[in-house]
Amino acid sequence: MAETYGFSESDLDAFAEQTAKEVQKATELRQRLSELVGRAESRDGRIRLGLSAEGAISELEIDPRAMRMASAELAETIIQVSQDALQDLQRQSRELTDDASVAPEDVAGIVRDPQALEGQMRQMQEGFQRALSDSMTLMDDIRRKMGR
Numbered sequence: 001m002a003e004t005y006g007f008s009e010s011d012l013d014a015f016a017e018q019t020a021k022e023v024q025k026a027t028e029l030r031q032r033l034s035e036l037v038g039r040a041e042s043r044d045g046r047i048r049l050g051l052s053a054e055g056a057i058s059e060l061e062i063d064p065r066a067m068r069m070a071s072a073e074l075a076e077t078i079i080q081v082s083q084d085a086l087q088d089l090q091r092q093s094r095e096l097t098d099d100a101s102v103a104p105e106d107v108a109g110i111v112r113d114p115q116a117l118e119g120q121m122r123q124m125q126e127g128f129q130r131a132l133s134d135s136m137t138l139m140d141d142i143r144r145k146m147g148r
Helices: 009-034 065-069 071-098 104-111 113-145
Strands: 039-040 049-054 057-062
Touching: 009 071, 039 057, 039 071, 049 071, 057 065, 065 071
Parallel strands: none
Antiparallel strands: 039 049, 049 057
């Protein structure tokens, strides 16, 4: 097997395989993150709220007894519960990304378009293989010209 600059074809294959595994992990992480729901409830348990991964209210339960609250108090409670649900969503997201050994701020860039990332990695690998092949050909030509 030909080797140049310490890289063999098997090195490139291993790199491609590792890259494919990382893309798969990123795709799975993206899916799991998109399924998260942050949940919280008021201190008295009369208001429950769920936030989707996009930050939209996906669940809202208001006990009829909560309707007896003054409108300003009810609004304040709903705002507080939604903030608590957001914190729960962020906590879950951190736990997932910590388990995946990915910094939360890096997740968006990694998982935004895993197919495009995989395509780019494949193009990089093909380009590297072409350059490696061209280098090998050039080195063989130089050796022949030098009489070796």
